[in-house]
Amino acid sequence: MKSVDKEALVHKYLVEYYEKYYRIAYSYVFQEQDALDIVQEGAYRAILKSDALKKPEYADTWICRIMMNEAVRFLEKNRGRTVFLEEVPEESTMDEPEDLDLRQALGKLNEEERRIVILKYFEEEKIRTIAQTLDLKESTVKSRLYRAVEKLKKYMEGGAGYGEMEKRV
Template sequence: MTKEQLGTLILASEKQMYATAKSILKQDADCADAIQEAIVKAFGKVDGLKQEKYARTWLMRILMNECYNILRKGSRQVSLEACPEAAAMEAPERKDYGPLYEALRRLKEELRIVTTLYYVEEFSIREISAILEISEGAVQKRLARARAKLRNTLNYMEVEW
């Protein structure tokens, strides 16, 4: 794969990359950092990609690794919520998410990622299996568990569709 082809892939995958990063990270700034670092690493390692048909999966795997790196680094930092004075100065966070997005956000990370990749990003079960490096059966099981939890959460929230 050439760098031009990688650039085209990145532009075509822009929304998918954001949704994937957002499913792991909560802050938009962290998502942007993860995407930027993933793009830099992808361009640096583009010669290592053996089969072009796996380019999108390869790119998403790099992005997910960057998201986890940010989470690890963030665990060593003190949040603003730990400091009451700083939290009081912060602007209130907007809570205009839909019930489905809120229910999705409440899922455990392993279920949220699989659900986002499958329903939002429209990756196949085989592609998700390759991205997460788990079996296809594990992907299917996580999707089934996520659907059940979403159903229960939405019923509990008394959402009418």
């Protein structure tokens, strides 16, 4: 595929699926303006790097990965100003079952688990696609997904054994 065609393809996806990319960005920062900053910067980078797209059939997930990387970069850059997901205050104690909202639930996961959960359960991507997107083996995606779900279940059931929050990667 020629460079110009790759660029056109990435452009097409950005325009067509911008709502999806916004939701991904928002699920990291939970702030409208911050999410907008992320998707704009992500779109900018995606076009600049469109030559690096190896498999056009994975253009969408390739852009998702760029958006997620951009979100992490944004959080690192704004550390102090932005409240990290895991810093969200919790009212309940670990001895009681928790009713977590989306922000709190994602805050329980490390970066890789969060990416996998977002792509699998919220964006409903196939394991194979997620593996391609994140450059992991399918078996690795499955095991990390299982671990993430188990972690969330434990929290929902009362948090036994999960007193320590996971650190960001």
